Amino acid sequence: MPKVLFLACSSHSGSTLLTFLVNLHPKMIAVGHMVGWDSESDEYIQCSCGERLDECPFFRNMHEALKAQGLPFSYNHFGTRYNLVQNDRLNRTLTAHLPYLHNSRLEAIRDLAVRSIPAFSQKISLTNRINHAFIECALAYKGATVFVENAAGNPFRLRLLRHIQGLDIYTVYLVRDFRGVALSNMKRRGWDPVTATKVWLRQQGDILRIVGEGQRFIRVYYEDFATSTNETLAEIHRFVGLEPRTFDGDFKETEHHVLGNVMRLKSSTINPDTRWRTELSVEDLAAITNTATAFARRHPNHPVSELVEHYLNA
Secondary structure, X not given: OOEEEEEEOOOOOOHHHHHHHHHOOOOEXXXXXXXXXXXXXXXXXXXXXXXXXXXXXXXXXXXXXXHHOOOOOOOOOOOOOOOOOOOHHHHHHHHOOOOOOOOHHHHHHHHHHHHOOHHHHHHHHHHHHHHHHHXXXXXXXXXXXXXXXXXXXXXXXXXXXXXXOOOEEEEEEEEOOHHHHHHHHHHHHOOOHHHHHHHHHHHHHHHHXXXXXXXXXXXXXHHXXXXXXXXXXXXXXXXXXXXXXXXXXXXXXOOOOOEOOHHHHOOOOOXXXXXXXXXXXXXXXXXXXXXXXXXXXXXXXXXXXXXXXXHXXX
């Protein structure tokens, strides 16, 4: 039975870097965002190996292997994303969280209702087949036993994968200092510091409850694997039943076919990102800290409050 290591985290938490690091192990293969990009057919998408996806040896192999099984797969539409309807907002309502509600019991009832609709059930079954085949073909390409998926920002995909028979799911809950994540979202999305912090708090709540629906998961702090890399990697390797392998300092020396953020095309060494310490203004830092602290005071027993205290006391 294929083992799948799922990286559950918010965006901008270091998951692309961790994807490269775990892919160094000869028995692990990581391709980053295995849902690919829903893009126009002529859009240039570059693999971390430097080639276009349609010229990359790994993705060409995936294309041929899935086509041989009679499964739809193209370089801009992998077929692994759970798209039940064309409208993105409605699709999230059907497959992720309900509008304004973040409740696992209500989502479980919703999932049963969705699967009772024949058209949706057929789409889910086909997507399950494609995901299972994608994972098996990727493992066969490298001769690995553990497939790693980076689904940063979408913990609900973990729940969907758990419904696929024949997959052995393990989860790494990756978390980064909320001040660093807030700065990234302020710069990339134009959010104000309060909004950026509230989004992080809500996302961590969703991630923790989805991860908690399973039994096997470990928590990894970005700051730990960025500074104590071999110790953290050894913990992850043992978690999925592999012998630990050490990291020699340049993760680009190994063949990688990773999809993710732009760092996959640039860096080849670990440079811990602590820019929030110097780039956040005094006012923005205060707004972020006050928003997180206020949440922790209102919800003293909430697991996200534990994360806030962890970073404020670090």
